[in-house]
Structures are given as structure tokens and as C-alpha cells.
Amino acid sequence: MPPAPTLVEHxxxxxxxxxxxxPFITPLLAGTRVRESRHSGVELVVxxxxxxxxxxxxxxxxxxxxxxxxxxxxxxxxxTVLFQRFSRLxxxxxxTVRDAALALAQEGxxxxxxxxxxxxxxxxxxxxxxxxxxxxxxxxxxxxxPKNAIPSPRAADFDxxxxxxxxxLAPRFGTTGAQLSNTLGxxxxxxxxxxxxxxxxxxxxxxxxxxxxxxxxxxGRNAARVPGILERLSxxxxxxxxxxxxxxxxxxxxxxxxxxxxxxxxxxxxEKLLDRILRAADDPVASLQRWTLDLxxxxxxxxxxxWLLDGWEQLCLLWQTAATDATKRAALLEIAPLVPxxxxxxxxxxxxxxxxxxxxxxxxxxxxQDIWRTxxxxxxxxxxxxxxxxxxx
Amino acid sequence: xxxxxxxRALNREIQSADETRIRRIVAxxxxxxxxxxxxxxxxxxxxxxxxxxxxxxxxxARLLFAPLAxxxxxxxxxxxxxxxxxxxxxxxxxxxxxxxxxxxAADIEGAINGRTTEETDLIxxxxxVMWPEAARILLQPAVPATWDSTGLSETVYATLAKAIAAxxxxxxxxxxxxxxxxxxxxxxxxxxxxxxVGRVAxxxxxxxxxxxxxxxxxxxxAAAIVAxxxxxxxxxxxTDKAADLLLRQLSENDQAEQQIAAGSLADAxxxxxxxxxxxxxxxxxxxxxxxRDMLQDLRQRLDAGCRARFESGLRDELLAPLEAxxxxxxxxxxEKAARGLRLLGTEARKAGSGAxxxxxxxxxxxxxxxxxAADRLTAVERMRLIxxxAGPDAALALRQS
Numbered sequence: 001m002p003p004a005p006t007l008v009e010h011x012x013x014x015x016x017x018x019x020x021x022x023p024f025i026t027p028l029l030a031g032t033r034v035r036e037s038r039h040s041g042v043e044l045v046v047x048x049x050x051x052x053x054x055x056x057x058x059x060x061x062x063x064x065x066x067x068x069x070x071x072x073x074x075x076x077x078x079x080t081v082l083f084q085r086f087s088r089l090x091x092x093x094x095x096t097v098r099d100a101a102l103a104l105a106q107e108g109x110x111x112x113x114x115x116x117x118x119x120x121x122x123x124x125x126x127x128x129x130x131x132x133x134x135x136x137x138x139x140x141x142x143x144x145x146p147k148n149a150i151p152s153p154r155a156a157d158f159d160x161x162x163x164x165x166x167x168x169l170a171p172r173f174g175t176t177g178a179q180l181s182n183t184l185g186x187x188x189x190x191x192x193x194x195x196x197x198x199x200x201x202x203x204x205x206x207x208x209x210x211x212x213x214x215x216x217x218x219x220g221r222n223a224a225r226v227p228g229i230l231e232r233l234s235x236x237x238x239x240x241x242x243x244x245x246x247x248x249x250x251x252x253x254x255x256x257x258x259x260x261x262x263x264x265x266x267x268x269x270x271e272k273l274l275d276r277i278l279r280a281a282d283d284p285v286a287s288l289q290r291w292t293l294d295l296x297x298x299x300x301x302x303x304x305x306x307w308l309l310d311g312w313e314q315l316c317l318l319w320q321t322a323a324t325d326a327t328k329r330a331a332l333l334e335i336a337p338l339v340p341x342x343x344x345x346x347x348x349x350x351x352x353x354x355x356x357x358x359x360x361x362x363x364x365x366x367x368x369q370d371i372w373r374t375x376x377x378x379x380x381x382x383x384x385x386x387x388x389x390x391x392x393x
Numbered sequence: 394x395x396x397x398x399x400x401r402a403l404n405r406e407i408q409s410a411d412e413t414r415i416r417r418i419v420a421x422x423x424x425x426x427x428x429x430x431x432x433x434x435x436x437x438x439x440x441x442x443x444x445x446x447x448x449x450x451x452x453x454a455r456l457l458f459a460p461l462a463x464x465x466x467x468x469x470x471x472x473x474x475x476x477x478x479x480x481x482x483x484x485x486x487x488x489x490x491x492x493x494x495x496x497x498a499a500d501i502e503g504a505i506n507g508r509t510t511e512e513t514d515l516i517x518x519x520x521x522v523m524w525p526e527a528a529r530i531l532l533q534p535a536v537p538a539t540w541d542s543t544g545l546s547e548t549v550y551a552t553l554a555k556a557i558a559a560x561x562x563x564x565x566x567x568x569x570x571x572x573x574x575x576x577x578x579x580x581x582x583x584x585x586x587x588x589x590v591g592r593v594a595x596x597x598x599x600x601x602x603x604x605x606x607x608x609x610x611x612x613x614x615a616a617a618i619v620a621x622x623x624x625x626x627x628x629x630x631x632t633d634k635a636a637d638l639l640l641r642q643l644s645e646n647d648q649a650e651q652q653i654a655a656g657s658l659a660d661a662x663x664x665x666x667x668x669x670x671x672x673x674x675x676x677x678x679x680x681x682x683x684x685r686d687m688l689q690d691l692r693q694r695l696d697a698g699c700r701a702r703f704e705s706g707l708r709d710e711l712l713a714p715l716e717a718x719x720x721x722x723x724x725x726x727x728e729k730a731a732r733g734l735r736l737l738g739t740e741a742r743k744a745g746s747g748a749x750x751x752x753x754x755x756x757x758x759x760x761x762x763x764x765x766a767a768d769r770l771t772a773v774e775r776m777r778l779i780x781x782x783a784g785p786d787a788a789l790a791l792r793q794s
Contacts, residue, residue, distance in 0.1 A: 077780050077788045108773040112725050136622075249569055324514045325572035333575055376662060376739040379732055381779070 012343040019051045020097040021311035021340070023392070024082065025110065025385035027373035028055055028073035031338045033311075034083075036092050048086045057337050074384060078109040082161040094306040098225075105389055115391040124223050131197040135189035137162045140184075140284045144169055169285075173292045183291050190302035195224025196276060196281045197357070226274055226305045231308070232316040242320060242327060252329060255336045258316075262339045265358050266312055272352055275303045304349065311340040317388045414758040415445045423450050448509040448558055451516070453498065455525055459516050460564035461557065462643075464603055470645075473549065476638055477603035481543045482553055488618055489537035490619035494523075494528040516638035521565045528562035531555075552599075559600040560607065563589055570613050572745060581615045590619065594627055601631035606638055609671065616674035636675050640687050643668060650698040658706045658733020662740045665699055671741035692744055699741035703750060707757055715766060724774045731757075731781040762791060 012018035017069035019033030029052065033067050037049040050069060052062040062068065066083050076082075085100040086092065102125075105108070111144050122241045132155045144165055166184065167177030175183075237260060243257045250362055251257060280302075291298040315335045322331035342358045373381050398657035414612060417513040449455065458465065464478045508515055509687070531554040536547050545553075568588050575581045588606065593604045608615050622628045643649040652664040672695070676688055710730035714722060734757070738750035758779045760766060766775055780788035 037476060074785060077776055077785050077792070081792075082786065108771065108777070111728065111777070247569075249573065252575070324517065324576065325568075326576045329572060329575035330578050333578055351604060376666065376736050379736050379739070 004345070011352065012341065014345040015307040015310075016092075018343045020083070020092055020094050021314065022050065022077040022086070022097065023101045023314070023389060024075070024168050024391065026073060026079050027378050027385070029069070029075060029079060030309075030334070030373075031164050034086050034097060041109075041203075046387060048089070048092060050083075050085075053337060057369040078104065084248050093303060095303065101389075110389045111386045114386055117390040125192070126195060129189055130226060131190045132192040133185060135197050135240060136184060136188055136191070136281070136284050138164075139282075140169075140288070141165050142309075143283070143285050159263045169288075173289055175292055180288070180292065183295065184195045184288060186295060186299065187287065187302070190299050191277070191281050193225035194281075194302070194305060195227040196278055196283055199203050203237050213295055226270070226309065229309045230267060230274065232272070232320075233312055236316040236319045237263045237267060248326075250325060250329070252332055255332050259332065259336055259339055262358075263312070265355070266309065266340070268344075269346075269352060269354055270305055270309050272350075273308060276351075277305060301370045308342075308346065311338065312386065313392050314338065317391050321384075321388070322389075416586075419447055434702050448511040450514065451505040451508040451510055453491050453505070455510060456489060456501065456516060456523065457487050457561075458483055459520065459604075460524065460567065460607065463466060463558055463606055463639075464560075468543070473552075476634055478553065478557065478608055481542070482545070482550075485537040485539040485542060486531070486554070486557065488539060490527045490530050493533075493573055494526060496628060496632045497526070498521075514770065517568050520568070524561040524564040528558040531558035531561070546589065553735035553752075555597060556600045556603060559593060559597045562601055563604065565573060566606060567611070570608075572684070574612060576613070581618060583618050585621070586615055586618050590622065590628065592628070594625075596633075597625045598631075602634035602638070602646065603626055605631050605635035609635060609639060613667075613671040613674045617677065620677065620681070636684065639671060640675065640684070640691065641693055644687065647694075650701075651695055653695070653698040653702045658702070658710065658730060658737050661699070661702045661706075662733065664746065665695065665740040668695055669740065673743075694739070695745040696746055699737060700746055700749065703734060703737050703753065705728065706737065707753055710734075712759060714758065715760060715769075722769050724770065724777075726782060727774075727778055731778050735781055754782045755787075758787055759764070762794075 016035060019035030022029070022032050022034040024030075024032055031053040033051040033052060033336065037047045039047070050064050051358075052064055052069065053063070055072065062072065064072070066080070082101060082104050085104060086097065089096050089100060096342045102122055105114040107120060108115045110118075110190075137158075138150055138153065141148070141162065163177065163179050163181070166180045170177045170180045173180065177196065227335050230241055237321075238258050240256060240263070244251055264350075288297075313337055318331045318338075322328040340353065341360075343357060345355045345358070346352070347356065353393055374382070458478075461478060464476065465480055465483070466477045468479040468481040468739075471477055491748065494501070502521060504519055505515070510516070534551075536550050540547065542548055543550075566585070570582060570585045570589065573585065588602065589608075590601070593601055605619060608619065616632075619628065620631050649668055650667065653661045655661075656664075668691075672688055672692055675684075686791060711734065714727065735756065738754055741750060743749075760784075761770075761775045761779050770778075776788045776791055777790055
């Protein structure tokens with residue numbers, strides 16, 4: 001019998017200590033985040049741990065390993081295996097957590113619908129990375145060799161000319177052509193989710209034979225991760241605003257307004273941040289130089305938007321799958337405790353002017369009983385959560 | 394049955410029709426431009442339709458009477474003074490309201506064209522405007538032009554019209570109360586319920602039983618709130634009548650059993666949960682010995698009906714496809730059946746026989762660990778099915794074996 005877990009106060013200072021939203025499907029694990037855990041003893045041990053919201057909705061969180069989670073609830077097989085996959089990751093970021101969840105879903109652990117969606121998303125992600133790489137190479141050639149005609153990515157000699165250009169450029173950055181090529185690959189992987197290769201259905205650059213960002217995205221939503229989430233946030237905020245305005249009876253003790261304010265703040269900050277990331281990619285020579293000097297810091301900067309928006313997609317999906325006033329109010333009760341808290345680190349991001357109020361917890365929903373997500377209701381919620389996994393893939 | 398060969402064929406099909414056929418028959422009749430005597434074909438199917446609840450095209454009459462559905466009974470069972478509405482009254486009243494609404498009715502027809510009764514958000518949105526308007530029209534003395542077709546007197550119309558008007562006027566408030574429970578996640582809002590009951594009692598006390606039926610049908614837990622006002626004689630009488638009606642509706646024509654037997658296993662689980670909750674709350678209200686006997690009888694029938702539905706579902710929807718050597722297995726269908734069984738097993742415990750469901754679920758999960766299942770399903774597919782039936786630990790045991 002594991003010892004009873006202890007509640008602790010949780011005011012994350014950084015995004016890493018806040019953790020990454022874990023796409024678990026067990027109803028009682030809603031809002032759980034996964035993060036690296038560093039224990040320094042004789043030697044430093046790095047493992048993963050979970051930040052589990054107080055199930056009553058009250059103050060505090062549980063910091064748990066998997067055994068601790070099992071003392072709180074009975075997690076699904078999907079969640080058990082997903083945690084095992086998290087434990088094998090080198091680093092915990094929104095991207096690595098998402099990839100692990102997609103790989104698991106693709107194996108069928110979240111059902112057939114989620115498996116199909118995950119496969120399509122993995123292909124679309126790969127295409128997007130390829131297309132982003134081609135785009136960066138093309139922009140780099142235009143910047144480095146402005147007098148030469150830019151070859152079409154479809155041209156047979158495109159790869160050879162790109163490689164030659166990188167080899168010529170490398171000495172300026174004090175590196176080799178091969179290393180520069182690797183750095184550019186890392187840059188493409190980090191920038192791909194920001195959608196610099198263009199929105200769904202309207203790729204601005206690239207060769208269809210080298211990747212198709214619209215593949216697996218029949219919804220018409222932007223296939224790139226970050227603009228896709230921002231679109232969802234914008235749509236959800238607008239629908240929520242309309243619904244709240246329609247009747248004063250719709251809100252529940254101001255929950256709707258609090259959620260909406262946090263949602264709009266996340267969207268606005270996300271849009272500003274995305275704009276900065278896209279502008280950085282407009283000057284690939286300067287960007288590549290920065291990336292060569294400090295790869296880790298550059299990767300972190302390119303992924304800031306993903307860290308910022310992490311956790312919001314689930315909230316949007318919960319709202320967008322509610323059809324009637326009764327189910328919308330139920331969704332609001334479920335969404336409110338999941339609103340991601342912004343860590344202090346965001347205050348220090350340059351030129352973003354994130355208001356200090358954004359650091360505060362948006363709202364709190366305490367519940368005296370868990371009937372709505374235990375017993376028969378739990379089965380329905382697991383099925384619903386699997387559908388959300390398919391929608392978010 | 395008339396000479397129409399299509400109708401004769403449908404009539405033959407109705408005999409011993411299964412769920413799929415009933416859905417097809419209803420869809421065929423709904424698609425007819427002039428239904429006429431085809432409506433008579435549906436009449437014997439009504440109890441099963443109430444349980445199956447197939448999506449029907451959203452017509453003006455269905456939209457108008459949507460909030461009053463629990464009160465509607467066949468004309469043969471309707472008696473003056475009972476808190477019910479005869480089905481035959483619907484067409485003339487709907488036509489009367491439609492004509493009185495004029496251009497607004499045409500707008501409504503446009504909005505519901507091609508939509509179905511499953512679209513509850515649309516029904517509520519249009520109803521918020523339409524139901525109070527209809528209430529105003531029905532309070533006028535004019536009798537519908539086609540009222541004769543009901544075979545009921547104009548005096549009966551006057552009484553029914555007043556009752557329907559009072560209920561339609563409160564329909565948006567009732568929807569708002571239900572919305573406030575956030576799908577029954579929050580307790581029913583006491584002040585709103587008391588205000589609604591108070592308004593109906595003041596306007597037309599005779600309608601109170603009907604209003605309580607509508608309230609309890611959507612929110613059985615509201616029984617406790619209404620019961621607290623039982624010291625007021627009209628409310629006590631109304632609650633008594635409403636409880637009688639709800640219990641009678643479940644008892645007559647094996648309605649409780651039919652609601653469990655019809656539809657999917659998940660539908661059966663939902664019906665079981667709803668009926669069990671209603672019985673539990675009605676047990677809490679003060680009742681005479683005949684009511685207690687009726688509740689006891691219904692509980693036993695609910696238990697037997699659940700056992701029967703569970704056993705047939707397990708046999709036909711899960712084990713038979715798994716054991717049939719030639720059948721192509723569809724994992725999502727098997728998962729749907731397994732999930733339905735688990736849901737039904739969980740809800741059915743409220744009526745009794747808990748241990749029996751555990752044993753049957755474990756037995757079914759055991760079949761999935763055998764070679765037959767291993768040859769036809771992937772390890773992950775089997776694991777998911779075992780997890781649904783017997784829980785994650787049983788499924789993880791398969792993964793570790």
C-alpha cells in the first residue's frame with residue numbers, strides 16, 4: 001500500500017516546472033502535467049513526475065510518481081503506457097510529449113479513430129518539417145547569393161546547390177558545412193510547428209513531392225501546430241463570448257468571464273510571440289548564426305509559443321464539442337480548473353508585456369462529489385477523451 | 394389497412410420487426426409526403442419508439458410539442474382529468490398555431506427543414522420564441538378548425554388548450570432550469586424550481602401535476618425540492634398525481650422493460666440509470682402502500698430486465714462475433730458492445746444483482762485471453778476490450794504475460 005500522497009502549493013516559476021499537459025484519458029487525471037524531476041544525491045538522477053491537480057478542485061497539487069497516481073485513481077492502460085513512454089524521453093517538452101502521445105495513439109491504445117488521426121498527423125508533421133527545411137534553404141540561398149537565380153525545390157540540382165551554399169557559408173560561422181546542415185535541420189524542426197511554410201491548403205513555398213502540409217487535415221484548420229491552436233483559441237473565445245452575451249443565466253458565478261479573459265490573454269500573447277518567431281525566420285542568415293552559437297537557447301526560443309499555449313487545446317475541444325446550454329455549462333465547469341497558469345518566467349520574455357495578472361489562477365471549481373466522472377460516467381468520459389485525442393491529433 | 398401496396402408491405406414488415414427494421418419503417422413513413430393511414434402503422438410501435446427514440450424529421454408539430462413529450466398518450470388511454478394529452482389532439486392544435494403564427498410559422502418551417510429531433514439545441518433555440526407565442530394563441534377562445542377529427546368535445550379542447558398554454562409558457566423556464574444543472578452536474582436550482590411551481594400553481598392549479606411530471610422526467614432529483622412544499626395541499630396532490638402517472642407509464646405495456654430491451658446497450662444503461670434514479674427519488678416521497686408495492690414491483694422488473702438485456706448483449710454482440718469463425722471482426726463494434734455491457738452492468742447494480750454482472754464480465758474478459766481471440770485481434774485490441782470489461786489491471790496482466 002503506497003503512502004497517501006500529500007498536497008503541496010504550486011506556483012510554477014518556469015515553464016519547465018509547470019510541466020507539460022499530459023494527454024491522459026483517465027477522467028481523474030484531467031489537467032495533469034508531466035515534468036522532469038531532478039534529485040541530487042550522490043549523483044544527479046533525472047526522472048519524470050506528475051503534477052496532478054487536487055481532485056476536489058481545492059487549492060494545491062499532488063506531485064506524484066506513477067505509484068502515487070495509482071493510489072489516487074485507477075489509470076487506464078493508455079495512461080499507464082504513456083507514462084512509461086514519458087519516462088524514456090530525454091527531455092520533457094510540449095513537442096516530445098506530443099510525439100510520444102501520437103506514437104502511442106498510432107499503435108491503437110486510444111482506439112481506432114485516434115490511431116487513424118495520429119497516423120495522418122505524423123505524416124503531416126513530417127511533411128511540414130521537410131517543407132520548412134526547403135523553405136529555409138530557399139530563403140538562405142536568396143540571402144547569401146542574391147545575384148544567382150534561386151533554383152526551384154523541384155529542380156534536380158536543388159540539394160547539391162543547397163549543400164554547396166552551406167559549405168561556403170560555414171566558415172563565416174566558424175563551423176563545417178555538415179554541422180551547419182544539421183543546425184539548419186534542427187532549426188526547421190523547431191520552426192515547423194510555427195507554420196512558416198504557410199497555412200493549410202495554401203502552401204506558400206515548397207515542393208509538393210517533398211511534403212504536403214495539408215495532408216491529414218480535412219478540417220481546413222492550419223496544419224501547423226501553433227497557428228492551429230491559435231485559430232482554435234480564437235474560435236472558442238468568440239463562441240464563448242457570444243454564448244455569455246446571449247443570456248446572463250449562461251455563466252456560472254463568473255466562471256465564463258474568467259475563462260474568457262485567460263483565453264484572450266493566451267491568444268494575444270501567443271499571436272505576438274508567433275509573429276516574433278516568424279520574423280526571426282525571415283532573416284535565416286542571422287537566425288542560423290544564433291543557432292550555431294547556442295543551439296539549446298535558440299531551440300527554447302523557437303518553442304516558446306508551444307510552451308505558452310500548452311494545455312489550451314484540450315479546453316477548446318471541450319468547449320467545441322458541447323452543443324446545448326446544459327452541456328456548455330457542464331463544459332465550463334470542466335474547463336475552468338484546467339486553465340493553464342502562466343509561470344513567472346513569461347514576465348521576463350522580452351517585449352511581450354505579459355500582465356502580472358496573467359500569473360494568477362483564473363478560477364477554481366471545488367466539487368463535493370465526483371459522480372460526474374466516476375462509475376458509469378467515467379466510461380463515457382474515457383470514450384469522450386479518446387475522441388478528443390482523435391480531434392487534437 | 395387500405396389498398397396501397399406500399400402500406401400493405403410495411404404492415405407485414407411491422408409484425409415481429411426488430412430494432413433495425415423499426416428504424417427503417419419509421420424512416421420510410423417519415424419520408425412520405427402524405428402520411429394519411431400510414432400513421433396508423435406507427436401506432437402499435439409507439440411504446441417501442443419511445444424506448445428507441447430514433448431521430449425523426451423535425452416538423453412543426455414535433456417542435457411545438459417537444460417539451461410536452463412525457464405527457465402524450467394514445468387517445469385510447471387518455472382520460473379527462475388525468476395529467477396527460479391525447480396524441481390525436483396534436484395535429485389540429487399544431488395546425489391551429491401554425492396558421493395563427495402566419496409568416497413566423499413559415500420562418501420556423503424554413504429553419505427546421507431537413508433537421509431532426511436529435512438537434513436539441515435547435516429545438517430549444519426555436520422553442521424559446523415559439524412556445525410562449527403558441528401559449529398566447531392557445532389562450533384565445535377560437536377552436537381549431539380541424540378539432541372534430543379528434544372526436545373530443547370543444548369543452549375538452551378548452552381545458553386542454555389552457556393546460557398546454559400554461560405548460561408551453563413555462564417551457565423556456567424549464568429548459569433554463571435544466572441548463573442550470575449543467576447536465577445534472579449541479580443540483581437543480583431551488584429558487585427557479587420553486588418559482589416555476591409557484592407560477593403554475595397561481596395561474597392554473599389543475600396544470601400542476603403536468604408541470605411536476607415534466608420537472609421529474611428531466612430532473613428526478615427535483616422531487617426532493619418539490620416534496621419540501623408538500624405541506625401545501627395543491628402541490629402535494631399534484632406530486633402524487635405526477636408520481637402515479639410516471640410509475641403507471643413505466644408499468645404499462647412493459648414500458649420499463651421495453652426501454653431497457655430496445656436500442657443499444659448504452660441506451661439500455663442510460664434508461665436503467667434514469668429509471669433507477671426516478672424510483673429512488675419517488676421512494677423518498679411520502680407514499681401509500683400501493684405506491685410502495687408498485688415501486689417494489691418496478692424495481693424487481695428493472696432488475697430482471699437488466700439481467701436479460703445484459704445476457705443477450707453479451708451473447709449476441711460480443712461473444713457470438715468473437716466465436717463465429719467466418720465473421721470479420723470489427724474492433725470498434727466489439728468495443729462498443731463491451732463498453733455498453735460495462736455501462737449497463739454499472740447502472741444495473743442500482744436495481745440489484747451486482748455480483749452476477751462482475752462474474753459475467755470477468756468470464757467475457759477471460760475469452761479474450763484465449764488463442765481464438767489472439768488469432769483474430771491484435772494484442773492492443775484485446776487489451777482494450779479486456780480493460781473495458783474487467784478493468785485496466787486485468788488488461789495490463791495480458792500485456793505483461
